[in-house]
Amino acid sequence: MNTFADQLLVLVFLLNFMVLGSSRIGIAIRVVAVQGMVLGLIPSLIHQVSPHLLLISVGMVGVKGFLIPALLNRAVRTVGIKREETPFLGYVPIMLVGAVATALAFLFADKLPLAPQHKDLLFVPAAIATLMTGFLLLVSRKKAISQVTGYLILENGIFIFGLLLTEAMPVMVEAGALLDLLVGIFVMGIIINQISQEFSSIDTSRLTSLKE
Amino acid sequence: MHTAVNTLIHLLLTLLLPPLLLGVINRTKAFFAGRTGAPLLQPYHDMLRLWRKGSVFSSTTTWLFRAGPLVTLAATLAAALLMPLGNQPAPLAFTGDMILFAYLFGLGRFFTVAAALDTGSSFEGMGGAREATFSCLAEPALFFSLVVLARVSSSLSLSGMLNDFPPAAWFGSGAALLLMAGALFIVLLAENCRIPFDDPNTHLELTMIHEVMVLDHSGPGLATVLYGASLKLFLLGALFVHITVPFRSGNVIIDWCAFVGAMVLLAVAIGTVESTMARLRLTRVPQLLVSASLLSAFAMLLVLRQSP
Amino acid sequence: MIALLIALPLLGALAAWLTPDNRRRPLVLPVVGGVHLLLTLALLAETPPPALGGWIILDPLGKLVLLEVSILFFCCAIYSVGYLAYRRERSNRVLCMGLPLCLGAMSLACVSQHLGLLWVAIESTTLAMAPLIYFNRNARSIEATWKYMLICSIGIAMALLGLYFLAYATVVARQEPTLLLAPLLAQARGLSPAWLNGAFIFLLVGFGTKIGLAPLHTWKPDAYGEAPGLVGALLAGGLVNCGFLGICRIYQICLAAGTTTFFRDALTLLGFLSMGFAAVFVLRQADFKRLLAYSSVEHVGFMAIGFGLGRGAIPGTVFHLLTNGLTKGVLFLTAANIHRSYNSKRAERVRGVMDRLPWSGWLFMLALFAVTGSPPFATFLSEFMILSGLFADGREIAGVTVILLFAVIFTGMALTILPILTGRGGSDLDDSGYRDRLLTVAPPLALLLVTLLLGIWIPAPLREILDATAAMLGVGS
Numbered sequence: 001m002n003t004f005a006d007q008l009l010v011l012v013f014l015l016n017f018m019v020l021g022s023s024r025i026g027i028a029i030r031v032v033a034v035q036g037m038v039l040g041l042i043p044s045l046i047h048q049v050s051p052h053l054l055l056i057s058v059g060m061v062g063v064k065g066f067l068i069p070a071l072l073n074r075a076v077r078t079v080g081i082k083r084e085e086t087p088f089l090g091y092v093p094i095m096l097v098g099a100v101a102t103a104l105a106f107l108f109a110d111k112l113p114l115a116p117q118h119k120d121l122l123f124v125p126a127a128i129a130t131l132m133t134g135f136l137l138l139v140s141r142k143k144a145i146s147q148v149t150g151y152l153i154l155e156n157g158i159f160i161f162g163l164l165l166t167e168a169m170p171v172m173v174e175a176g177a178l179l180d181l182l183v184g185i186f187v188m189g190i191i192i193n194q195i196s197q198e199f200s201s202i203d204t205s206r207l208t209s210l211k212e
Numbered sequence: 213m214h215t216a217v218n219t220l221i222h223l224l225l226t227l228l229l230p231p232l233l234l235g236v237i238n239r240t241k242a243f244f245a246g247r248t249g250a251p252l253l254q255p256y257h258d259m260l261r262l263w264r265k266g267s268v269f270s271s272t273t274t275w276l277f278r279a280g281p282l283v284t285l286a287a288t289l290a291a292a293l294l295m296p297l298g299n300q301p302a303p304l305a306f307t308g309d310m311i312l313f314a315y316l317f318g319l320g321r322f323f324t325v326a327a328a329l330d331t332g333s334s335f336e337g338m339g340g341a342r343e344a345t346f347s348c349l350a351e352p353a354l355f356f357s358l359v360v361l362a363r364v365s366s367s368l369s370l371s372g373m374l375n376d377f378p379p380a381a382w383f384g385s386g387a388a389l390l391l392m393a394g395a396l397f398i399v400l401l402a403e404n405c406r407i408p409f410d411d412p413n414t415h416l417e418l419t420m421i422h423e424v425m426v427l428d429h430s431g432p433g434l435a436t437v438l439y440g441a442s443l444k445l446f447l448l449g450a451l452f453v454h455i456t457v458p459f460r461s462g463n464v465i466i467d468w469c470a471f472v473g474a475m476v477l478l479a480v481a482i483g484t485v486e487s488t489m490a491r492l493r494l495t496r497v498p499q500l501l502v503s504a505s506l507l508s509a510f511a512m513l514l515v516l517r518q519s520p
Numbered sequence: 521m522i523a524l525l526i527a528l529p530l531l532g533a534l535a536a537w538l539t540p541d542n543r544r545r546p547l548v549l550p551v552v553g554g555v556h557l558l559l560t561l562a563l564l565a566e567t568p569p570p571a572l573g574g575w576i577i578l579d580p581l582g583k584l585v586l587l588e589v590s591i592l593f594f595c596c597a598i599y600s601v602g603y604l605a606y607r608r609e610r611s612n613r614v615l616c617m618g619l620p621l622c623l624g625a626m627s628l629a630c631v632s633q634h635l636g637l638l639w640v641a642i643e644s645t646t647l648a649m650a651p652l653i654y655f656n657r658n659a660r661s662i663e664a665t666w667k668y669m670l671i672c673s674i675g676i677a678m679a680l681l682g683l684y685f686l687a688y689a690t691v692v693a694r695q696e697p698t699l700l701l702a703p704l705l706a707q708a709r710g711l712s713p714a715w716l717n718g719a720f721i722f723l724l725v726g727f728g729t730k731i732g733l734a735p736l737h738t739w740k741p742d743a744y745g746e747a748p749g750l751v752g753a754l755l756a757g758g759l760v761n762c763g764f765l766g767i768c769r770i771y772q773i774c775l776a777a778g779t780t781t782f783f784r785d786a787l788t789l790l791g792f793l794s795m796g797f798a799a800v801f802v803l804r805q806a807d808f809k810r811l812l813a814y815s816s817v818e819h820v821g822f823m824a825i826g827f828g829l830g831r832g833a834i835p836g837t838v839f840h841l842l843t844n845g846l847t848k849g850v851l852f853l854t855a856a857n858i859h860r861s862y863n864s865k866r867a868e869r870v871r872g873v874m875d876r877l878p879w880s881g882w883l884f885m886l887a888l889f890a891v892t893g894s895p896p897f898a899t900f901l902s903e904f905m906i907l908s909g910l911f912a913d914g915r916e917i918a919g920v921t922v923i924l925l926f927a928v929i930f931t932g933m934a935l936t937i938l939p940i941l942t943g944r945g946g947s948d949l950d951d952s953g954y955r956d957r958l959l960t961v962a963p964p965l966a967l968l969l970v971t972l973l974l975g976i977w978i979p980a981p982l983r984e985i986l987d988a989t990a991a992m993l994g995v996g997s
Contacts, residue, residue, distance in 0.1 A: 010387035207663040
């Protein structure tokens with residue numbers, strides 16, 4: 001819990017904006033990977049190094065920084081798309097919405113009854129803002145892969161909040177969460193492939209045959 | 213050293229240094245392109261040559277067209293008086309002068325655009341419209357950055373906020389300052405119509421912003437425009453240099469030399485950016501400017517949150 | 521012994537993966553299901569000591585859900601042998617692996633006392649089910665799978681955030697941070713109420729998505745409609761109960777913390793919303809598998825109301841967890857038979873089931889009555905217990921509203937289903953040649969008999985478990 005971690009979290013905020021503002025899916029995947037790695041490094045930086053924390057860091061960096069991006073990139077290659085052409089909400093408006101959400105996150109975080117040692121740190125606003133960014137991506141993008149990146153960002157937001165608890169949460173649970181995430185993305189990757197085969201597109205706005 | 217001497221140095225640098233920056237940028241670009249490039253002092257020669265030429269005025273133009281470059285230059289020079297250079301206070305400094313600083317640029321821009329519209333050419337009108345739109349988007353970034361500076365230095369005057377800018381602030385809220393510096397650099401490039409926003413060397417009509425507005429100026433008028441533009445680059449560059457190189461030696465001469473050196477380095481940096489980046493598509497320009505505004509707004513949020 | 525409960529399905533999955541023969545592979549399922557059921561009964565008879573430092577305990581609530589899941593899985597496993605014999609054209613490797621994996625995860629959810637572990641288990645059930653919904657490999661099923669995967673993943677991520685909030689509530693209160701149930705319950709009164717309420721919201725949203733409480737139910741009709749019948753049965757009878765298990769755990773903490781009002785009001789609200797949604801969408805619903813999905817939404821809402829209003833309604837709600845799960849099994853399995861025979865699940869393409877598939881037709885009809893709470897089925901008993909609990913507590917308005925909604929939903933379901941069952945078959949209807957067979961009729965029949973039996977007589981050990989569960993959820997205290 002120190003100011004250095006705070007500066008790293010600023011980077012996380014920036015990455016949120018980058019992913020909101022970029023139309024290239026490749027960039028979005030890379031940004032999510034970098035964000036995951038930054039977050040993975042934080043536990044080892046803010047606490048005294050212990051095998052437990054080191055394990056979390058290595059796992060996070062390995063899974064979020066390399067494994068998941070590799071899976072997603074493979075999916076991108078097989079379905080052969082590069083850009084999110086027509087999102088539901090344009091790139092400039094969504095960045096502005098993201099900015100408003102970030103500002104609200106700061107306001108809201110100030111109202112929360114945090115433990116004294118966590119006051120004035122960026123963890124909680126960063127968690128809320130990243131969570132909101134994930135939601136924004138999920139509702140504004142049409143391509144299945146973009147939605148998966150949105151889900152990953154949402155997970156990152158939750159993980160930032162979990163950083164406040166790294167000493168409290170047993171490593172096994174975090175490992176389980178990480179594994180579930182990995183398998184989830186893997187399954188989603190497979191589904192994306194199937195969607196592109198069935199619909200010759202991974203535009204989820206075309207998934208409309210099941211309606212009331 | 214005497215205040216009078218410092219003011220003299222300030223004025224001399226303000227008047228003489230700007231075209232050199234253009235020369236350095238051009239040399240850098242030539243270096244990246246593998247050419248020898250024009251001599252460093254070429255911009256001075258160009259401006260003098262233009263100054264000696266006669267002017268041609270379209271019969272549709274009015275006094276506004278002739279006044280445009282002059283008012284712009286005058287406004288920019290007035291702004292120069294507010295900007296501290298080389299760790300010395302500016303000749304003019306008062307509380308809140310940062311707002312005057314920003315609005316003097318606005319005044320200059322207004323007259324440039326008005327002169328462009330005065331020609332009655334749809335082509336120049338298009339340039340004017342673009343200039344007005346993009347500067348609207350860049351303005352918030354500049355203001356948010358100024359608020360950040362005011363907060364960090366607890367001063368409301370440019371001289372105060374830049375000269376008392378504590379280098380220690382980089383340790384306390386480095387991330388916020390980095391964001392602000394990034395935003396300022398984007399504003400610097402956009403306001404001065406450099407790549408990736410606008411290419412000062414191109415005359416490809418569909419993509420020009422600033423150049424298209426001043427197409428009808430010739431002779432001394434064009435020289436004034438060019439000089440005014442380089443002065444603007446100089447001033448915004450000085451603002452940027454103050455924040456990114458908070459170097460204080462205590463010795464006045466070393467400070468001045470360091471300032472000039474930093475400015476030349478900045479010109480090299482701009483040249484490097486211009487050589488390595490491609491121009492943005494026009495539709496992407498607003499996005500980058502909005503990002504710059506968001507960056508600085510976020511920086512503001514971060515420093516406002518910290519207890520002073 | 522508990523370890524075996526979880527390891528056995530995993531071994532089964534491994535065996536299914538290693539078996540090369542498409543024809544013999546499904547046989548793994550009944551073996552796993554049967555041994556699992558025996559193990560469960562043995563565990564119920566003799567409660568094992570806590571394991572893994574208190575992380576693994578089989579408490580009454582866990583026993584109840586475990587029993588229901590195990591019975592349902594065994595019946596589905598037997599059914600799968602008959603069902604997959606009709607689907608020879610398609611590799612069943614994924615299905616035969618996914619079902620035991622899901623069973624293992626559900627068993628883990630039942631026995632875990634550490635909320636983090638519970639979360640991992642429930643998330644694993646979500647993941648294990650995703651490929652199974654996609655068994656039919658067509659455009660509609662891929663769409664359903666995608667919706668299911670995305671919405672449930674987000675929901676379960678919200679639940680994780682809720683867990684973090686819960687842990688943070690202990691940090692703010694300067695207590696030993698933990699997610700183990702027993703210490704949490706012990707120190708619940710001292711926890712920070714703001715964070716506790718935040719945790720309840722997010723956990724409710726998370727598990728509510730999982731069980732399909734409106735308005736988080738949107739994936740449900742699609743997934744239930746497109747998944748094979750036995751997968752639908754496990755979704756509606758197994759996964760829903762695991763989600764409720766999570767909700768009950770939060771409920772326990774609420775009770776211990778003494779701040780139940782907020783959580784209960786939210787549950788009640790979502791419950792009424794779900795029943796309302798179901799009532800609206802059940803009318804004029806022409807797809808009978810989607811109809812079942814809305815019936816599931818209805819019952820989930822009903823149970824949420826039961827838990828939300830609490831007190832007298834709790835024993836009935838706990839019993840309803842068991843009976844509803846079993847009845848859902850009958851409905852989905854028989855609906856799958858009808859679907860298979862007519863190659864359609866649209867009401868206008870299906871008529872005269874009683875003539876063509878008499879067993880399935882009758883079972884479907886009886887299950888319809890059972891699920892809408894007619895005597896002498898156990899669901900009648902449980903629904904009656906809940907309603908009488910409500911009236912006894914002086915909540916007449918809630919009780920009457922629930923009854924009215926029940927009536928609307930029963931009418932809606934009957935209007936669609938009765939013409940399907942009776943009616944006269946014609947040559948214009950598709951016929952795949954499928955007819956009732958022992959393996960596809962016996963499992964739903966067995967489930968229905970169990971429901972019937974429980975409606976008449978509840979065995980003493982089960983009664984004990986039910987009472988103990990109700991006591992855990994604040995009855996009699």
